[in-house]
């Protein structure tokens with residue numbers, strides 16, 4: 594089965610004010626020369642989305658949100674709806690990131706509802722899953738991640754473009770990464786869970802790896818079976834580092 598091109602996504606998390614758009618500008622200038630056959634996206638904080646759209650206009654870098662509310666509108670102080678992200682120029686959205694599952698108590702059911710909200714307005718969801726260190730040490734990584742996949746993917750995805758991102762919680766921002774064998778093992782489990790949940794249509798969706806992806810480990814991680822791209826946190830904040838990861842794809 595032909596795999597889609599690699600998808601490399603930078604998640605700026607809660608970093609970035611207007612002055613940091615210089616990094617986005619540097620990136621867009623440098624990616625002109627990159628022959629890599631991959632898709633590239635940046636997910637800035639919601640406040641920068643519209644300005645980032647202007648910076649990225651006409652280029653190959655896609656724009657994403659970091660979360661959206663499951664409701665289309667309403668009394669949800671502080672939240673951003675899927676339609677608002679589209680209005681600001683986003684075409685993708687990260688959902689169910691472990692920082693939201695952990696700090697905001699997001700459940701699989703809520704993530705699934707957010708996925709429905711995203712696809713209803715044409716956003717491409719990137720659904721995040723990942724085990725804690727305790728769960729890995731208890732030998733539960735594949736089971737936990739499979740349950741998250743089956744619980745978080747929504748029915749409508751069988752007809753729509755989407756991605757799943759495997760991000761072991763203990764690898765995020767720590768400089769630690771699983772072995773290549775561990776990444777391959779979990780990605781295979783994720784693929785099986787996707788197919789159980791959505792059927793054969795789920796074969797075409799890429800499974801990204803995230804968690805301490807850096808210029809010096811990107812090539813080997815992206816070479817692992819079933820790794821269809823990368824979700825990059827810290828290393829996406831500097832155009833030079835992110836570009837090296839793109840080149841590795």
Ligand SMILES: O=C(CO)[C@H](O)COP(=O)(O)O
Pocket residue numbers: 602603604690760764765766767768803804805806824825826827828
């Ligand atoms: O969100 C992530 C990438 O989008 C993930 O949390 C990894 O962060 P990093 O370890 O700083 O790359």
